[in-house]
Amino acid sequence: MPLILTEEQTMLQEAADGFLADNAPIAHLRKLRDDRDPDGVSRDLWRAFGEMGFAGVVIPEAQGGLGLGAVEAGVIAESLGRTLTPSPFMGSSILSAKVLTDAGSEAQQSWLPRIAAGEAILSLAVDEGAKHAPSRIATRAERSGNGFRLNGAKGFVLDGHVADALIVVARADEGLTLFLVDPKSAGVEIERTAMVDSHNAARVTLTNVAVDADAVVGEVGGGEPVLEASLSLGRACAASTLTGAGDQAFKITLDYLRTRKQFGKLIGEFQALQHRAAHLFTELELARAATLGALQAIDAGREDAGLAASVAKAKAGRVAELAVQEAVQMHGGVGMTDEFDVGLFMKRVRVLNELLGDVGFHAEQLARRQGF
Template sequence: MPLVLTEEQTLLRDSARGFIAENGPVAQLRRLRDANDHDGFCRELWARFAGMGYTGVLVPEAHGGLGLGAVEAGVVMEEIGRQLTASPFLASGVVAATALMRAGSPAQQAEWLAAIASGERIVAPAFDERSKHDPACIELRAQPAAEGWRLDGAKCFVVDGHAADAFVVSARAPQAPGPSLFLVPADAAGLAVERVAMVDARPTARLVLDGVALPAAALLGEAHGAAAAIEAALDAGRVAAAAELLGLAEAAFERTLAYLKERRQFGRAIGEFQALQHRAALLCTELAITRAALVHAQQTLAAGGAEAAASIAKSRAGSTATLAVQEAVQMHGGMGMTDEFDAGLYMKRARVLQELWGDADFHADRLARLRGY
């Protein structure tokens, strides 16, 4: 398949670029951060974002969504990355929606996918329990109870969990052959949600489940058979996070190029200095290679079996974004270190996204295992 956007995908990109740049620029993130806003994102913008149909990009048309794929979701995520727009789309519209599409019953999908597509409800995935991403490590216990299930344990780094209406929670029963997935309402008795501020000014959450009683209908899919759905949801999130990383990397690069052409030293633009030209050329090449890896992963994800491609895209995007933001700070000199300049905001977001659902080391190890090493 060609590693370029179709005409329809290009139109979606142009629409998302104009809308997000106008309504959710970097300045909005600064305002939310400085006000210590509890949600960490603008509810009014989220409603308008839903009105444009972006929240339901992945949701089937039967449930009120657009019924598109990973490429289209990535197009939206890139524009979010360009502007550092705070939005629950990644957690709710991509990861949680994918988990529900893969494991949810028709009744669960009818209720929750429609609500996700309309933006009326935010659903957050809760898979991690350690400081480093390790989805196979599940200590949260799921015990069969008289009328359903009882959950006990904790989850951390729950993206947008502080503002979620429900959670997709992975759990494991003692001696069970595999994990299970549960849909847990945010107001469930015994569930405590702690808001945690991240370095990039975006809140996440820690969950503590102390004897949370759930009906049998809260189980997503088959008991002890959720491993494939969890990996599918995580890979969808990894590829979407890679798209956000690429978007912010390209924005940082564009700002740096503009500065190299404007800043003058010793009577000439600093962009005329060969050393800076070499560094800019290297970054431009890295961005092009990363885009090819990302589009391949998006296309592979739509066709199924994208584990290796997702890991390559997430790892490369993290490394490329790190290079882009570091070069932005260094080439801007002293002012690149100040809070008034946006490079620091891009750097902090890149650092958080790098860790989210597996850093470069995690995905290098995963890729080696997938290839039999």
């Protein structure tokens, strides 16, 4: 399959770029940060996201969504990377929507139209330690009456402090299990995490949280394949966001090279900087190709889709990091001041690299699949 967007996907990209540029530019992030907004995210913007159809991009049409695929989700995720917009898109429209679409009961899937409309925010609570490690879940689900009691702690729960519902990954005797949990339930404590990129996450502590059997998403002990499918889509979309952030940082840098003068010449005329810019351009194109390939693999249902998502996340992470480092260096000392946007991109890329597994995590995934 060609590694290019179709005409329809290109139109979606233009619509997303235009909407975010008009309604949620980088100034939107700065205002939320500087005003110390208690939510750190705009519910009005999220509803507008729903009105545009973006919030329901992968949700089936029968549930109020657009019923599109991973590539289209990646297109929107890349646009979010360009503007650094704080949004529940990843936690709700990608990770949680994928879980509920694949394995949710009829009652649980009633959340999907609300997500698609931008009326509800859901969060997938997976990680527990300093690093992404879904194979080492310690949160326990003990049987109690006709339900379960959950005990454990989660970190890096995207938008968990404003979530209307949580999908909690826990380990029961039968194996990994997913639970739909009301964040207002007794025993649930949620603390907002102040992240360096001014985006939103939370720590969630579960202490003897009682849930009924109908809170189980899918089957007891059958959560691993459902979780892995959601994480693969999330990783590919995170790679798209990284690509968008890296590409926008590169464009900002190019504009600076074309206008900043040193020793009576535009600094973009210096051959050394031209070489670095050319190298970065080729790396960004490779990252974009790897990411689109992973999204297409997910849509095609290929067996190696998870592996392709790991390749994309690792490649996009390295390239985006290179892009923001080059941006700061080519701007000189002013690149680290808050007045210039490139510093914000550096912070965002740093957080995105940790989200759903850093380069080291995905390199290990690839090595294990190759038998090392």
